[in-house]
Each structure stands twice: as structure tokens, then as C-alpha cells.
Amino acid sequence: MKVRVPYSKSKRYLSGIDWVIGALDEMCVRATGGSNASQVVLELKGRFDDDRFRAAVAGFTSQFPVLGGRPARDWNLAPYWKMPPPGRPIPVKVEIRSVAEQDVMPALAQGINTRFAGAHEHLAFRVLHVAEDRHFLALQFDHRLFDAQGAEAFLDLFQRWQGGEDCQDRLARILPAEPAHLSDWMNKFEAGKQLVRQLLAFSKTTPVILPRPVPLKGRGFKFALIEFDERDSQSITERAYKSAGFLMFMPYVLATALQALDGVFRARDAKGQDYLVSVSVDSRTPDTSPSKLFFNHISFLFFGVPAAVVGDRKQVLEQVRSQMYEQIKSGFPRALAESSMLMRILPAGVLGRLMLRPLHGEFASLGLACVGKGGYVHSQFMGTEVVNLFHMPLVPTPPGVGFFVNQYGDRMNVVLSYVEGMLDEDDVRRIRENVRRLL
Amino acid sequence: MDDKSVPAVEQKLIQEIASILCVETSVVKPDVPLPVLGLDSMGFVELLVVIEKTFNLRLIESGLTREDFETIHALACRISKGLSG
Numbered sequence: 001m002k003v004r005v006p007y008s009k010s011k012r013y014l015s016g017i018d019w020v021i022g023a024l025d026e027m028c029v030r031a032t033g034g035s036n037a038s039q040v041v042l043e044l045k046g047r048f049d050d051d052r053f054r055a056a057v058a059g060f061t062s063q064f065p066v067l068g069g070r071p072a073r074d075w076n077l078a079p080y081w082k083m084p085p086p087g088r089p090i091p092v093k094v095e096i097r098s099v100a101e102q103d104v105m106p107a108l109a110q111g112i113n114t115r116f117a118g119a120h121e122h123l124a125f126r127v128l129h130v131a132e133d134r135h136f137l138a139l140q141f142d143h144r145l146f147d148a149q150g151a152e153a154f155l156d157l158f159q160r161w162q163g164g165e166d167c168q169d170r171l172a173r174i175l176p177a178e179p180a181h182l183s184d185w186m187n188k189f190e191a192g193k194q195l196v197r198q199l200l201a202f203s204k205t206t207p208v209i210l211p212r213p214v215p216l217k218g219r220g221f222k223f224a225l226i227e228f229d230e231r232d233s234q235s236i237t238e239r240a241y242k243s244a245g246f247l248m249f250m251p252y253v254l255a256t257a258l259q260a261l262d263g264v265f266r267a268r269d270a271k272g273q274d275y276l277v278s279v280s281v282d283s284r285t286p287d288t289s290p291s292k293l294f295f296n297h298i299s300f301l302f303f304g305v306p307a308a309v310v311g312d313r314k315q316v317l318e319q320v321r322s323q324m325y326e327q328i329k330s331g332f333p334r335a336l337a338e339s340s341m342l343m344r345i346l347p348a349g350v351l352g353r354l355m356l357r358p359l360h361g362e363f364a365s366l367g368l369a370c371v372g373k374g375g376y377v378h379s380q381f382m383g384t385e386v387v388n389l390f391h392m393p394l395v396p397t398p399p400g401v402g403f404f405v406n407q408y409g410d411r412m413n414v415v416l417s418y419v420e421g422m423l424d425e426d427d428v429r430r431i432r433e434n435v436r437r438l439l
Numbered sequence: 440m441d442d443k444s445v446p447a448v449e450q451k452l453i454q455e456i457a458s459i460l461c462v463e464t465s466v467v468k469p470d471v472p473l474p475v476l477g478l479d480s481m482g483f484v485e486l487l488v489v490i491e492k493t494f495n496l497r498l499i500e501s502g503l504t505r506e507d508f509e510t511i512h513a514l515a516c517r518i519s520k521g522l523s524g
Contacts, residue, residue: 322500
């Protein structure tokens with residue numbers, strides 16, 4: 001017999017994945033004192049009008065009360081995103097300052113390491129002026145409100161709106177309400193069984209873990225950006241298709257990440273048998289993308305690669321490809337999304353602790369994500385040419401280290417993100433060289 | 440699937456890709472490269488899983504060359520050949 005629990009049709013209930021992201025946020029707070037945040041950065045060339053930008057931010061963001069909300073629990077215990085009362089201003093910070101060329105990355109890192117002020121702030125814009133015709137615009141966002149693709153799509157909509165494009169149709173397609181999913185319990189329990197089986201399989205090995213500095217609390221994240229121009233990016237795609245197989249870009253990136261990091265992990269005396277990598281994957285389809293701007297529309301795949309075979313690229317690629325195939329065949333990403341609905345009953349902090357149980361306090365050796373093109377599609381922002389676009393995410397800790405690839409137009413970027421003190425400058429230099437050599 | 444001809448396989452692939460991408464079958468053209476249609480690594484592997492379930496062909500270990508997989512038409516030829524062989 002199906003049990004149906006009543007819920008409000010006008011609320012935006014949080015999905016299981018949203019709740020997992022919330023749990024990762026709690027994990028970040030507990031570990032480093034930071035939050036589960038990220039930022040999209042636009043590198044701009046040309047004149048940039050600060051006053052016009054400030055006014056546009058105020059006008060655009062005021063249309064989205066969701067930006068000033070916070071998580072809450074309904075009477076039926078389902079978590080939802082509580083909207084602010086009508087008329088309350090949306091707290092969106094805008095900071096503008098000038099920096100020297102060599103201070104751009106540290107300034108961007110400082111921005112993303114800055115915590116949001118209060119429970120209702122989830123968004124901040126920072127503009128860095130390097131020269132009269134060179135600027136960086138960073139959109140810092142709370143991961144509980146946006147995933148990477150959603151944040152790019154938000155910027156894309158911003159560009160369209162301020163450019164005078166009629167966005168009514170696009171705005172109308174953004175669904176403010178989401179059902180509570182308080183039915184089909186048997187399906188959720190079945191999905192939960194599948195998830196537990198997979199986690200138990202991984203828990204039999206000891207993941208290779210890069211030692212984290214002590215104490216962790218109060219440490220920010222550092223970043224290394226490795227950019228590839230159009231020609232190099234094209235060659236990388238060709239090499240990926242040739243060695244990993246047609247369209248097998250993600251497995252190729254994962255193999256590269258493991259090989260690029262392996263030497264540094266070993267040199268730092270990382271113990272463990274298998275590299276375990278969590279990979280976030282976008283679950284949007286072209287028809288649902290416009291309506292899935294806010295919150296998280298992702299799932300995860302997990303890959304285990306014995307440290308002993310990491311030196312053998314062919315073997316790594318075969319293992320990753322085969323594991324990806326088996327996980328998709330068994331419906332693992334959907335099972336994870338479905339079963340995580342059951343976890344919403346737990347407070348996010350408790351869920352965060354529970355997620356670390358199978359691997360004895362660890363989560364993975366590293367996190368990895370590939371953000372495809374298509375989120376932000378314009379070649380300019382408010383009339384200023386966009387030279388490049390990249391992401392700078394804070395990585396939930398553990399593991400505290402992540403490898404992120406994105407494509408903007410015909411360009412590709414790799415960003416290494418790590419807790420300050422986990423890697424030194426020499427390590428980062430070696431990783432940069434490895435990535436350029438292996439990708 | 441009884442009909443192993445290229446057009447029949449092609450039609451089946453169009454339906455499946457439309458389902459993976461959640462788009463109308465009319466927008467999925469057989470001669471358009473799969474990445475242009477919107478398939479990424481995830482979507483492509485989903486398609487390979489569907490091919491195994493529908494045609495009983497496990498292509499993930501086949502080398503996945505661009506020539507065989509670039510378009511729906513090329514893939515249909517590859518599958519049809521695999522079914523006949």
C-alpha cells in the first residue's frame with residue numbers, strides 16, 4: 001500500500017542531493033571553518049563600468065527572493081528552502097577593487113575563502129581591476145543554492161537580462177516549487193540497498209589519502225589554474241578520444257588527474273591501497289536545463305583504482321571506463337539521488353558524520369568534476385569581452401583536494417583546489433608540469 | 440530486435456538518444472555528430488548500456504573509435520555489422 005504524506009504544493013522542497021550538499025557544507029564548517037562554496041570567474045578585456053554593474057546586480061537579483069532564503073523543515077519533517085518575507089532586501093555583496101597582475105589569483109582565493117555573512121546570504125560578486133582594459137569578475141555562490149552549471153546559467157541569464165533581452169519566458173520556466181517526494185518509499189529503500197552494497201564494496205579497501213595539515217580549522221583553500229588555449233584544448237580532446245575512446249573525456253581527465261597527483265601523494269607518504277575518486281555528474285537534460293537553475297541537479301560516480309596500477313595509463317583508463325559503464329548500467333547515480341531522499345530526516349550535521357562512516361572518517365582520495373560548455377554561452381559580459389571562464393570551488397574536507405576541468409568556448413581550464421598546507425609550491429609546480437605533459 | 444538492417448537500427452537509436460536527451464525524435468538527426476546532439480561522456484555511456492540491453496552488443500570494450508561512433512548512422516552501421524557477424 002502506498003503511503004502518501006501531504007505536503008505544500010507551493011514550497012521548494014529540497015531533494016536528497018540538496019541535503020547531501022547541505023551535509024557537505026556542515027562538513028566544511030566542522031573541518032576548516034569554511035563553507036561548501038564555489039565561484040565562477042570571468043576574465044574580461046575592455047572597459048568595465050562599475051556603477052552600471054552595481055545597478056544591474058541590484059536590479060537582477062531583486063527578482064529572485066530565493067537568493068535570500070535558507071533551509072528549514074516543514075511540519076512533515078521534509079526540508080525545504082524557506083523564502084524571505086516579501087519586501088526584505090536580497091543580501092548580495094558587491095566588492096570592487098584594483099589589484100596588481102601577480103595578485104589576481106591570491107585575491108580571487110581570498111574572495112572565495114570569505115564566508116557569507118549570515119544564514120540568508122548566498123551570493124557575492126567581486127570585481128578585480130588589473131588595468132583599464134583587464135578585469136576579473138567572480139560570482140561566489142553557496143553550493144546549497146547553485147551547482148556549477150546552475151551558477152553559469154545564472155550569469156548567462158544576468159547577461160541576457162541586462163542586455164535588454166526579453167527574459168520573461170526564461171524566468172517563467174524557473175520552477176520555484178518542488179514536490180517533497182514523500183511517497184514511493186519501497187523504490188527509495190531498494191535504491192538505498194543498492195547504494196549500501198556499492199559503499200560496502202569500496203569500504204573493503206583503504207583509500208589513498210594525502211595527509212592533511214594539523215590543525216585544519218581556520219585554513220583557507222589555495223588554487224592553481226592551468227589554462228589551455230584553443231589549439232591545445234582541441235589537441236587534448238583529440239588525444240582523449242584516441243586513447244580513452246570517443247566521447248570518453250571524463251575518464252581521460254580522471255586518469256590524468258591520478259597520474260599527475262600520484263607522485264606528490266607518494267612523496268608526501270600517502271598511505272592506502274586504492275585511489276578512490278568521487279566525480280560529480282550533471283543530471284540535467286537539454287529540456288530541463290532552463291528550469292533547473294537553482295539548487296543541485298547532480299549525482300555522483302565513484303571510482304576505485306589500485307595505487308599499484310596508476311603508472312599504467314592504459315590500465316587506469318580501462319578500469320575507469322569499465323567502472324563508469326557498470327555504475328551507469330546498474331543505475332547507481334539515480335539510486336544515489338533516490339536513496340538520499342531517505343537521509344533528509346537526519347540533521348545535515350549528523351548526515352555529514354554518517355557519510356564518513358564507511359571509510360573510517362574519510363570520503364575519497366580526491367574530488368573531481370568536469371563542467372562542460374553551455375552554461376555561459378556569451379562572448380561578452382555587459383559589453384566587455386570575455387576572454388576566459390573558470391571555476392574555483394572549495395572542496396569538502398575530507399578529502400580537501402580536488403581537480404576541476406571546465407570548457408568555455410573552445411578553451412579548457414584545469415583548476416587544482418586544496419587546503420592550505422596540504423601541498424607546497426614545489427608540489428604544485430610538479431602537478432602543473434604533469435598536467436601539461438599528461439593531458 | 441528482429442530487423443537488423445541499418446535503417447531499423449538507426450530508427451531505434453534515434454528513439455533512444457531522444458529519450459536520453461529528453462528531446463523530440465524529430466530533432467535527432469542521423470548524420471549529426473553525437474557531441475553536437477548534446478551527448479557527453481555520461482550520455483554516451485548511457486547509450487552504450489541501451490545498446491547492450493537492446494542489441495546484446497557490449498561495445499564499451501570495442502575501442503570506441505570515432506569512425507564507428509561519430510554519428511547515429513555510423514553507429515547503426517557498426518551495430519548492424521555486429522549483429523550480422
